[in-house]
Amino acid sequence: MLNVGDYPFFFKVMKNNPLPRLDLDDGAVRKKLLPYCRLKKDRIWHDPEGKHIIGCGDATGDAGFIEEIFRESGKSTLAIFDPPYNLAVFERQTVDEYIDWCRTWVDNCYKLLADNAAFYVWLGADQREHFQPLPQFMIMMAETDFTARSFITMRNQRGYGTQKNWMAVRQELLYYVKGEPVFNVQYTDIPKILRGYYKEVNGRLTENMERSRSANIRAGNVWVDIQQVFYRMEENVNGCYAQKPLKAIERIIQASSNENDTVTDFFSHSGTTLLACERTGRKCVTFDIDPVYAEITIRRLEHYRATGKTGWQNSHPFERELEEKKAAVVSA
Numbered sequence: 001m002l003n004v005g006d007y008p009f010f011f012k013v014m015k016n017n018p019l020p021r022l023d024l025d026d027g028a029v030r031k032k033l034l035p036y037c038r039l040k041k042d043r044i045w046h047d048p049e050g051k052h053i054i055g056c057g058d059a060t061g062d063a064g065f066i067e068e069i070f071r072e073s074g075k076s077t078l079a080i081f082d083p084p085y086n087l088a089v090f091e092r093q094t095v096d097e098y099i100d101w102c103r104t105w106v107d108n109c110y111k112l113l114a115d116n117a118a119f120y121v122w123l124g125a126d127q128r129e130h131f132q133p134l135p136q137f138m139i140m141m142a143e144t145d146f147t148a149r150s151f152i153t154m155r156n157q158r159g160y161g162t163q164k165n166w167m168a169v170r171q172e173l174l175y176y177v178k179g180e181p182v183f184n185v186q187y188t189d190i191p192k193i194l195r196g197y198y199k200e201v202n203g204r205l206t207e208n209m210e211r212s213r214s215a216n217i218r219a220g221n222v223w224v225d226i227q228q229v230f231y232r233m234e235e236n237v238n239g240c241y242a243q244k245p246l247k248a249i250e251r252i253i254q255a256s257s258n259e260n261d262t263v264t265d266f267f268s269h270s271g272t273t274l275l276a277c278e279r280t281g282r283k284c285v286t287f288d289i290d291p292v293y294a295e296i297t298i299r300r301l302e303h304y305r306a307t308g309k310t311g312w313q314n315s316h317p318f319e320r321e322l323e324e325k326k327a328a329v330v331s332a
């Protein structure tokens, strides 16, 4: 538990950076947060409103936990996965080991999907290592019963790279299906400005604006209209390091599921898929191997329900506890 010796920790956390990125932490911050995490490994949290199920468990672990978490929800019609990409030093394995690991959670997921379901997976490509693991992952997927449907690229606003190479600003998203799931066309916020694509309809020459179902551009397989999450945004969750934009996940959900469907995500982290489900009227079954992220996922839902806010722009999910401890230390 926290004690007087932790005094500088509180100020470091609360004043300069609401909560440091936990992947860069040497373990000290995590140790302080763990006592506040409700879920231990293989445990499940049930939403008091009866909509979602959140767990702490391993996407590749023994079948018991995964069977248990899906027992009540039934099969999902949509899976949205954002696993570690085998790029960061702390998670690095050989590419063969990484692909074996992926095969396990892909197989686990296939069994839990309905006969007609969509499967989306975000992945990275390391340009210093022959773009691993993206091509190997695609080849592995060709051996499964999923059918490939689209290869989407989302553009980030900020990138990385040297002056001697193209700035890396892309995120890859693969779309597969099992059977024939729904697909609802999505539109971006970008207005159509090009006119003049004429086509004859029922003997009359029509202009493209006249024929179109929306004044905005239809979302294709390159997304340039989604703001990457950064610390000034309301949806930012301090402590997390790999948060996907809500708008991207909501676009996937709206395209590939209907209201009241069950959506699953085995790599919950900041709980973006869960929150997107809450906001779009879907049920979510999600979990993370790390009890801190499982707790953050629960708290993100509770925070949204209590305040309407999608994240903690100038604060963080453990603010209440750390403020109370800080007050106790100061008055001691």
Ligand SMILES: C[S@@+](CC[C@H](N)C(=O)[O-])C[C@H]1O[C@@H](n2cnc3c(N)ncnc32)[C@H](O)[C@@H]1O
Binding pocket: 057, 058, 059, 060, 082, 083, 084, 240, 242, 243, 244, 245, 266, 267, 268, 269, 270, 271, 272, 273, 287, 288, 289, 290, 293
């Ligand atoms: C890239 S993050 C997911 C980000 C998420 N889409 C979001 O928007 O917040 C990957 C997460 O997978 C979790 N993870 C890693 N290995 C796992 C495993 N074997 N089973 C379940 N979760 C795992 C990590 O703890 C991390 O929180």
